[in-house]
Amino acid sequence: MSPATRSEESRQAIIEAALGLCVERGFASTTIEGIAARAGVGKTTIYRWWPSKAAILIEGVENARDAAAGFPDTGDIRADLAAQTSSVMRLFNTEFGEIWRGLIGAAQSDEAAAEGVTRILRVSIDACVERLATARDAGQIRTDLDLEMAVELLYGPIYHTWLLRTRPLPEAYMESVLATLLPALVPAPDPH
Amino acid sequence: MSPATRSEESRQAIIEAALGLCVERGFASTTIEGIAARAGVGKTTIYRWWPSKAAILIEGVENARDAAAGFPDTGDIRADLAAQTSSVMRLFNTEFGEIWRGLIGAAQSDEAAAEGVTRILRVSIDACVERLATARDAGQIRTDLDLEMAVELLYGPIYHTWLLRTRPLPEAYMESVLATLLPALVPAPDPH
């Protein structure tokens, strides 16, 4: 009466194969057939549980992310933002960057992929918002700031430059951005 | 209609077919075969002049852009930035937005498409930089500002929100962004 149960082994193998192929051959050249072959799995098993290759990669990224840390909190919001945003920027130049780039690309014409991307981002954004809220409560950030928008001001430039490839991102990019942007986010100095 | 020399008629038909299909069926479902069929053109003619569907669309977008205006200059940088960025943002919700979204998506795993996207953007960025330079010379913008980065701070939030779909863009989005961001771009007030 009970249905045969899903093979966790296959699930893992499929996700790893997808991530591996995406890194080795790029997102566009990664195919369901290729994933099935490398995972030693039937295509049917993939189609039974995922609607597209993007969905597999999204699950892979979420798995990895779940095993990772949150936003740092040293008490110094400027240092924490610099650390976190720079680390994200550096991540974009790794293997993960290529996967993430492919997913965002797919999301532009695949509603389901878009949902996954948004779901992944939501977590990071919320973490950043929360850190900013802590900083605000500590008097390090203006109280009248829309924190969601603040996140967009912080990460927008990175994504703009990285996705649209308008220029190479310098190592110290976020230092410059923060130097310009932060004064607009902190409380106005006492006018005395 | 002319042999031994390129048919302008076919070129137009192909670009229009590509744009039309992209709007009607979406970027991903637009195929070279479909474009050829709708344009009443042989596939060979397409492959002779363009390397990919993205290239056709890029040419179409460039055509359209060339027939459009540059950056406004009313003398009031804040008003001009507000006008231009808002107009861009509104554009993203039109048919053009879907084409542009598809191209940016394709650019994530297609080097040639990426080049085209960058080429298109370069023009807009340069126009914005130039307007900022004028404003700076007029004392409306800090002299020590990296203008390229300033553009990224202005458009980054729009692209971040629009491409990553983290939330719907409110109508007055750029008003808020500018309210927060501009104080950081204008010259510091005389401390006396």
Next chain:
Amino acid sequence: MSPATRSEESRQAIIEAALGLCVERGFASTTIEGIAARAGVGKTTIYRWWPSKAAILIEGVENARDAAAGFPDTGDIRADLAAQTSSVMRLFNTEFGEIWRGLIGAAQSDEAAAEGVTRILRVSIDACVERLATARDAGQIRTDLDLEMAVELLYGPIYHTWLLRTRPLPEAYMESVLATLLPALVPAPDPH
């Protein structure tokens, strides 16, 4: 329903499902999965007891045949042959005909199916041979006749026409065949 011992209920359901599907959808479109679903049975149960769909149908046909009569014997061999062969011919135009046709088709490239078909036929052929032997002993058939071959002369034309579809079988087909063939099978008239 009953563990540790074969479920007769399932056996019946499977055979009936197989026959039903074969009649409704045709032999080629009848699948093991379809049979299992219609019978409300697990595929394992089918594979445990039968090697192929042909085997199920063969069992079904044998079941039906076992419930049917043998060769008629009115004492008049001509009448009996006419009755029996015509009845077989008529059977080929019923639902059973489609099943039987499918089985013979499968038998052409499936050794096991071929065996089943032959086994089923053997019974009918032996019955016919026996009837002919009785007739021979009664002086109605030549004593030097190879009875096995006689059966082939009788049924060969039917199968030839039915399987190879060279022409529609007229209602009175066997009357004509017997009119031509029988004189060759009966004892030569006394030359006085």
Next chain:
Amino acid sequence: MSPATRSEESRQAIIEAALGLCVERGFASTTIEGIAARAGVGKTTIYRWWPSKAAILIEGVENARDAAAGFPDTGDIRADLAAQTSSVMRLFNTEFGEIWRGLIGAAQSDEAAAEGVTRILRVSIDACVERLATARDAGQIRTDLDLEMAVELLYGPIYHTWLLRTRPLPEAYMESVLATLLPALVPAPDPH
């Protein structure tokens, strides 16, 4: 304006590959994919011109048949029938036999294949009927005989035994059949 033209080279390669695979692996194990691979041809090319593997083989058989002889006519109908039918019977034990068997099998549940099989047979049957007509006009065959039926009486036993595998066909099978059957086909002797 003119459409690109069909590749005769591919057509030949496909037919030869199909016949070859059918001989080597058997009809059931011959697949469109296998044919395409062996012929060095895209699957599309096969599907563009043939509806099924049976259709390819039918074309192959027709090609071969067109290059073959008709019915012999030595003036002696008995000898000619013996020669022709025995040669057909021998053919069934060759590679061709396996192909022909497969096609007849497929024809039992594939309307298109059935049509092809019938079309092929029609030629042979007509040739036989014609030969019988010549013999009849020469006084060697009864004038009141349905010649189509006569063909069925001649070939029916062969197909019955070969397709239904009720027993191995002895080498001299047709000698026996003709010895029994022919007296029924020739004109009645003068009763004086």
Next chain:
DNA sequence: AGTTAACCGAGACGGTACGTCGCGTCTTGTT
């Protein structure tokens, strides 16, 4: 004025991957 060569439409070609179907096996609880 006639020749010629590049470009045109059409679409067949060898391929790759698609997403689906059914195979026969295996696994999981239930009876």
Next chain:
DNA sequence: AACAAGACGCGACGTACCGTCTCGGTTAACT
């Protein structure tokens, strides 16, 4: 131990497009 349910690896299906390649058939430009 046999059962229903159904997931699994596998192989073939028939389809959609890819990018390349003939095919005639136009003209524009150069003899």
